[in-house]
Amino acid sequence: MTTGLDTEVENTPASPAARPRRRAGGGLGRYILVRFLLIIPTVFILMTVVFFLMRITGDPITAALGGRLTPDQLAQRRAEAGYDRPLIVQYFDYLGGVLHGDFGMSYTDRTPVSEILTTYGGATFELVVYAVVVALVAGVPLGMIAARTRDRWPDAVLRVVAILGYATPVFFVGLLLKLVFSVGLGWLPVAGRISTRGELTMGTILNPSPFYLLDALRLGRMDVLMDVAGHAVLPAIALGVLTGGIFLRLVRTNMIGTLEMQYIDSARSRGVSEARLTTRHALRPALIPIVTVMGMQIAMMLGGAVLTETTFEWNGLGYMLAEYMKARDYVAVQGIVMMLAVIVALSNFVVDVVAALIDPRVRY
């Protein structure tokens, strides 16, 4: 009885138990579209909440000038700015402005909020990108090593490193770095995004973008490039170390989980090497939850960036937010918080898409 299972099978209809065919193409496109459209209500809700929260605490004029002007003068100023109208009217007025890209005018320095956003938003974005790179380069491989050497000494050391990384306040790390590398060793600049001379050279460029590194590259001047990069090193490390510590723990925990899965033993039983099991077989499934948390972390970094930017006088959104808050410029604060909300929503969207690309089961 030499059977040919293979020949008989061809006559068998395809399995009813097997799921219907759902290939990547249309499903993924639809998925991305749905996720993208979900940004709109998210941002809308955030915008509404921010608006009303700001107004609950009073109007910007009373906040900024209260006590310095007489009540009559205050009322007059309020009326001029339209703050005496019913809240709901102001709200729709604000919404209408936002739809046209008009976020209002900052009260203290009379700059359109949209301009603040592009200029300083670009700076923050640049800083966060550097910091994410630092965090990834440090956190992911170290996390893998920790998972691999679980409960042995390298893991113990790395766990302490991770805790130090995310438990030490950003401004403290920043000050320490400045003290050692700028003041002490004099290797790197103390603060700012660029030196005055660099700024002057940079001023010659047409259509400057908010991204200094990009402009320096366009300029093609090595000295400017080094200048810009040198200024970014310490802030990037200060902010990156914090997130890197979190990434390390995250990668470690998830990799320990996937390394214990049966498919790892299954691949091991077919002779796959331990190194490959770690870097390929266990890493990719572990990335699914990691990517989700990373997205949230990047959003958190914008919060962390306020401290970093202040420490290094990096003129980004966080730095400006702190400045405007001190000046009680609610219009500007509202605009910046809005911007941060949009960035959070966008990064969540990117996370969802990346997770779907990694995990073939997330498709619909």
Next chain:
Amino acid sequence: MSATRSDIRSPEPGTARLEITDLDIHFATDGGDVHAVDGVSLSVAPGEILAIVGESGSGKSVTARSILGLLPETAEDSGAILVSGTDVVGLSGRRLRELRGEDVSMIFQEPSSAMNPVFPIWWQIGEGLKAHRPKITRKEIRAEAITALESVGIPDPAERIDRYPHEFSGGQKQRIMIAMALALGAELIVADEPTTALDVTVQAEILELLRDVRDRFGTSVILITHNMGVVADLADSVAVMYRGSIIERAGVQELFANPRQEYTQKLLAAVPHLGRRSAWTALSTQQQQEIEDAAPVVVAKDLVIEYPGRLGRAPFRAVKGVDFSIRAGEVYGLVGESGSGKTTIGRTIAGLERATGGSLQVLGHQMNGVREKDFKPVRRRIGFVFQDPATSFNPHLTIEECIAEPLVVHEPGQTTTQRSQQVRSLLESVELPSAYATRYPHELSGGQRQRISLARALVLDPELLIADEPTSALDVSVQSTVLDLFRDLQARLGFAALFISHDLAVVDSLAHRIGVLLRGELVEDGHGPDVLQRPQHDYTRRLIASLPVPDPVEQAKRREAFQREWGRGATD
């Protein structure tokens, strides 16, 4: 032509595929040293299928894993494990990796978790190939993956190698696992409960495939299982493990016909054997008449249960118009494979899911459109026993608190002493010492926990008990005592019961009436003997024929009959 099963090869030294001598395995745990395997010796000849049977904790899986050097770091092994002449004990690094896959490969219990969910099939097959042939090209890998899938009967292999594991059914995944083992040319396959997670009709196909692989390639198989029906179906010889030692080894027919050890005899006696024990025929004619005349407690008419789809998707129809009734004092056995809707029906009767169409009367209440407020008084008249005793208890409550929980909810007037008394008398009736009341769930064994589960379901003296696979997580001997207990209690207390199971033999030994579900439809409904001996639906016949009975001679005949009717091909 397959080797005849009666001839037990005693291989010459050195020619065996596997030769284990004096294997000892210790685990260093927080609670001290655990001696998991104690002086095991065995050998497997080319083309031999050796079954290692035993209950959980007997050391059978640890033995199996040691053959591939897959023991955890806390384990320490001594003795010798010769795989094709190479000793695996103490082997590590490159030489161990070379051996894995090429000389010996492994198939796991849960095919869904034995495959990496985020890589396509061809890539996973390729990883094994690459480990042994570093220079292999992507094109060669894909070609070999197609051949491998073809050899285990996966239709359309050229197209399907690009799919991911979740796109295959459980049986197909297990086929692919076997294909991966074959792709590397392993001469010895260690199969750790390869069919336990599969439905019985799929199990029959996988067993057939393993037999076929042995016949075609002369592959030796070590089959780790607790299912004596599977042993009777597939094995040439059997080793019985008990507390880390092999206490008996014999040819399969010899072992079943003439078990020498008392433990083996008990083990075999505990296995439910299809058609040997019918709950319905065990009743007197008068008792049968009483049940027939009793008023129904559950009546389903054209019952439909749907799960809502995600936004913009059609709902999933789990139960598609089912009619049945359960009378007072009657045990209704609901049989079906995974996804057939049997659990959904049980949960809907208990008010845990919503009926979405047709009519379902439970203890006089219409469940279609019922409101929680109206259902609450009915709830106390229904008991529920869940499948997994490990997860159905709150780990932070003592046994007494677990059992007394329904009393707290439904009998708020009771004093603590009254409750405590009731719990203790219940513990007694499920044959556990009342001292267990103060223990926590994790301190109990699976069988004990399932008794507690039963006690909890019975604490309010229900008129209807729903038991969803209450014994499928238990060892055979434990299962048989829990089933005995269930039978006793049902006869004594006279509650009606819905007993959900995938195992026809278990259901027949317990249920007066049997319903067979197939993809949400009830295809068979009748008394035990009628369903088993005169099945009306083709699927029921197939289900009965697929279930291996724990008797190699009878099973060989059944298998032949099965093949005459349905062939040997893959249909899953």
